[in-house]
Amino acid sequence: MNSLHHVALTICGDGPFGKLWPVCIGWPGKRPATLPKRHKILCSEARLFKSVGMALLLHQGAGWKIRPYARADNVSVETLFLDCLDAFPWRSGPVDELIRLRQTLRLSRCIVAEEPHAGVIGFLTLERKSSYVPHLFVAEDWRLCGVGSGLLEVARDLARAPLSLDVDDQNALAMKAYLAMGWTEKVDTSTRPGQRRLTGP
DSSP states (O other): OOOGHHHHHHEESSSSEEEEEEEETSSSOOOGGGGGGGGGTTTTTTTGGTTTTTOOOOEEEEEEEEEEEGGGGGHHHHHHHHHHHHTOOOOOOHHHHHHHHHHHHHHHEEEEEEEETTEEEEEEHHHHHHHHEEEEEGGGGGGGTHHHHHHHHHHHHHHHHHOEEEEEEEEEEHHHHHHHTOEEESSSOOOOOEEEEEOOO
């Protein structure tokens, strides 16, 4: 079997994520330096997305993983998205937002965070060429659990460049959190009215 189907990212080290290491299932727990050269494959390889069941990141402590989006995730992703929109009453109606999400899912990459019992608990869409993140949403019960940071970490590896995203002016908590993580505001950038463009570290 092609070695691409044997490679995942797992967590080693201290902190909520520690360091992300490509780990070959055939050599569990070994760091890249101990793996054969042909197995040192970054998750940002586009072909990895062909293996939908492949975990791009595993959080062994919390039990969730990040993997590529599949068509079967459509209902779960849209339901989570609409639930999250309740916290943004200043946004346009849910119909317009849902149409925008569906267009993005057709044209962009998408990764989801999944927990065995809760199902899809977060998702991120990525315009890979521009390293832009149109959508990043995490279920309310799973916020502050590292899910959003994990999605961004994987997206940054896939884009191979610092990410950018837009934050609503009225979403002060999100703006504060991003700035605390080292994101910076990018001025003179065309965004939707009422939003600010941020660039990641």
